Amino acid sequence: MDELLAMSKEEITRLETMQRIKDKRLTQGEAARILGLSVRQIKRLYRAYKGEGAAGLVSRRRGKPSNHRLDGGTRQKALDLLYERYADFGPTLAHEKLSERHQLRLSRESVRKLMIAEGLWKPRRGKKAPVHQMRERRACLGELVQIDGSDHAWFEERGPQCTLLVFIDDATGQLMELWFVPDETFFAYCEATRHYLERYGKPLAFYSDRHGIFRVNQPRPLATTSGLTQFGRAMQELEIQILCASTPQAKGRIERANQTLQDRLVKELRLRGISDMATANAFLPEFREDFNRRFAVAPRSHHNAHRPLLPAENLDLILSHQETRTLSKNLTLQFKHMIYQIQSERPDYALRNARVTVCETPQGEVTILYKNQPLPYSLYQKAIRQADIVDTKSLDRQVKAPPSPAPNHPWRRYGHHLNGKPIEEASPHGTD
Template sequence: MPSLRRTAVAEARLKPGRAAERLGLSVRQVERLVMRYRDEGAAGLVSRRRGTRSNHQLPQAVLDRALGLIHERYADFGPTLACEKLHECRGLVLSKETVRHLMTDAGVWVPRKQRPPKVYQPRARRACVGELVQIDGSDHRWFDDRAPACTLLGYVDDATRRLMTLHFTGSESTFSYFEATRAYLEHFGKPVALYSDRASVFRGTRAATTGNGVTQFGRAMYELNVDTWCANSSPAKGRVERANLTLQDRFVKELRLRKIDTKEAANAYAPHFIADFYGRFGKEPRSI
């Protein structure tokens, strides 16, 4: 359609001012195009910049260096995290989209649109901070091969998606949850309710036969007037489950870059990671 309008101007069937308005160009530019059309025909309407290098294109050496570092050190990073680390650790200032295109073209990253769709049942966030805190433990090789696998206990606020407490421990046990819950209470006070899975820490193994599913953890929370609820499935407490997946990606790499390989050192670094994580992904509560 634009080329037809330019042709109409050249044949005096459309005034330059009207053509400029429809094409989103200046009248002067339309007059230049008309002159080129009369001299060269339709080929004269092709942009003279076609096939030339963009003024904003990055040097190929910079792109090659970035891609080499991604292959060498950040092959399992997402584009956003890889972009951040290229800037923080290597001084390479690239946009996220540039890194995304580099990784996609090299086959390092698969865009979300090309992945199989995931279906989640939506649930509205709670209104206030502390109204519901989802808790879960994730057994994983948090230190890669530098140390044995261990468990990370995570407390995620439902209203803000904020990581409230992260605590590394040997395994999911009642004592470990007591330690993590004590750290939460000392920093934030009592939550209204804790939402967990149906692990034996939270629900008695003989609840179906005896009718009494209260555990030591449950009794302790009862004394503190904190409700404890057990989810029937993992998707029911999806916020903490998705947080675990994100932590298994970002947190593992942060620990690797900082050469942290002990639970004690990781617990000392956790508050700094939580603050940065909330600044990037946290949400404001709907109510105070």
Template sequence: MGLIAMSERDLQRIEVLSKVIAGRMTLVSAAHVLDLSERQVRRLLNRISTDGAASIRHKAIGRPSNNRISDGVRDYAVTLVRECYADFGPTLAREKLIELHRISVAKETLRQWMTEAGIWVSRRERKKRVFQPRGRRDCFGELVQIDGSHHWWFENRGPKCGLLVYIDDATGKLLHLRFAGSENTFDYLHATKAYLQQWGKPLAFYSDKHGVFRSTHASEKDRTSGLTQFGRALYELNIDIICANTPQAKGRVERANQTLQDRLVKEMRLRGIDTIEEANAYAPEFIADFNARFGKQPRNPKDMHRPLADHENLDGAMCRKEVRTLSQALTLRYDKVLFILDPTDLSRSLAGKKVVVCDYPDGRLEIMHESFALPYRTFDTLRSVHRAEVVDNKRLDDMLSVVAELQAGREQQRSKGGPRRTGQTDHMFGIRDGSTGNGYQKRGRKPRTDYMNDPAVIARREKALLRQPAAE
């Protein structure tokens, strides 16, 4: 029974010492093999002859460690974690035990305690969420999945940009592709307008929870109050939009993005395409080849796309609409610009009433009342205050490129400035203008030549240069 609990080292010692006892090995050879002194080998031989082979085991085996944490401290720590920090990980729970309860315990020890108590389950043992496969829709145009993929589509030949993808759920065919600087409302309106002109109105679009598609301030009474600009445009055209709860739910377009990031990037590399305009011109050719290779036939041959009704205005729907109240002076503000309506008979009657500002993706802007466009002029088109624009994460790359250009322009303006002020620090060396490190040059007075060429002055100047920190 004792041999079962022995380590490999103990078993090796028993084997070697048995050979010494049997006379097949000398004591010196045994000491060399076991890496022990001859004196220690004699002690082990005496122990075997007195108490048997089981006495070779280390005496501390089976005994509790002298440095172990008492059971009371362990139970108290586990109780605190269970009552106060049940949803904390071991690392954060350990920090709180030290900070608030003065209980210092190693992170891995606490992890072991929490695991044994059933409070913590390692990531490897957690059950992954199961996503059941969903069958394709039956008809073409019944459900169209849309998504934006921000990627280095031109590799190192051009800027990072977004690709708006429209793919049919029933057939897996690409219906529209549009490259854009970022994933924003205007580009989605522009792309959706082109899609509707080519295919007609689908039954519904299927998207993620991006801010272009979904608003978090919906009203239970008014269906249109919580719509985004894109959702409002689809509502005017009687098209529904469904937001998926997880990326896996719209796996059709997610997998298509992976294929596009491989095939489309390489196709554009072979053709030398490095601008958004060239990529949009090439998109129809790629779509035709993609659909011929990967497209499926729908189970039902019926096309669910619907034509635009006579009362539906596609151009009027696919724009940004904001409601403004017209002042008594026939003015309104939109996008930090003051608009003044021409004093016509219609505009005079609208003082104090609401009008609609229609901002189109192509840059046009109209002020509408019912179906009438009101003539206007702008008063202050220059913005006096430049505030940082609040952007979401999918527009961050686009904004950073704009910021970099603005900063480069400011640096050029700074370098082309007028005369340097007295005492201004030199950009390169950190030495004050006209000085040698121990004073300022007076305005309009040139330094003395003999003073500037003085060896002592030159030495002090060199020391000042050496004291400057090196550029990182």
């Protein structure tokens, strides 16, 4: 009885080719080009075909376990660790941790298959890529730096929600600065920018969204203003251009980086038990270095576009909140609900109606400049407190819910608060 052979499509193609070689209709060199094999492999296959027929072309490994299969002990240890520590990790990040922290030798695809089989990871269907106009990366490091703030539960339930300020280089995709702050404010960006400038120097341009920190969003700014925000004025003094994107897709590099950070950084903070901003900021340089080692790319040009800070550029004053005031006849001015009295050896008429610049640091220290020279002053009187101006992004955090009444508060003795009974039933004296 003839034996039935199970052959793959590739093996059937090889069988047909061997038959053509046997019938002298094909040379071994031509067969090698057709099958994409070497002539030496064709000779080996032809010898097997002449000796055993079609059975000689069937793989001897069929039905047997692979030599590259995952070791049972390694597989079990990986599963235990996935369930214990990395149940909500993605396959790529879980593979990194298993390899680096636990020295398990297995591929990323093996981890992905394990997680899918155990229901820890659900493969996603490929989405149709949206069509956006392509923009080539800048050529040099420091030519364009994208900046943004990401408000997220970075410490999950272990700590308060805060904002991560992210600076990423457009040419290399390298994280240049990461800094946790309570809110996305002018002084927060100044603090992160100072770290950046002291580490790398001045880039040519910052690329941001249209947040009010970077751009005056009034259609018709007041004539008394310069048309620049505080951050815009500071960057103008440092000769750093600010560009604002019209859509999130226009600055997609930092948007995608924020999504990656909200996955990877959150899990790194959890693994290290970090639950406050001070400890997290101390850890960020280590995380930034590891992130850049994995994901940064080489720029097209080796030229570094950063410029050094000049000796005359005083960051303490440039990165301060500055407002212009006009001195009164008695040399006083009002700023932030306080009245400042100028103490000067000059005659009073020399400074009357003079335009001065009030500079306030994040610590609340105030310097008053006249022609770029500080003026001595004393606090004369505290003005009456007025309404505070609150940014829309921090409105929810500024508005606090009223405190709950105490358990013995008279309000709790009202009838509609006594187990749903009306006041007539709840009162021991009844009503008239």
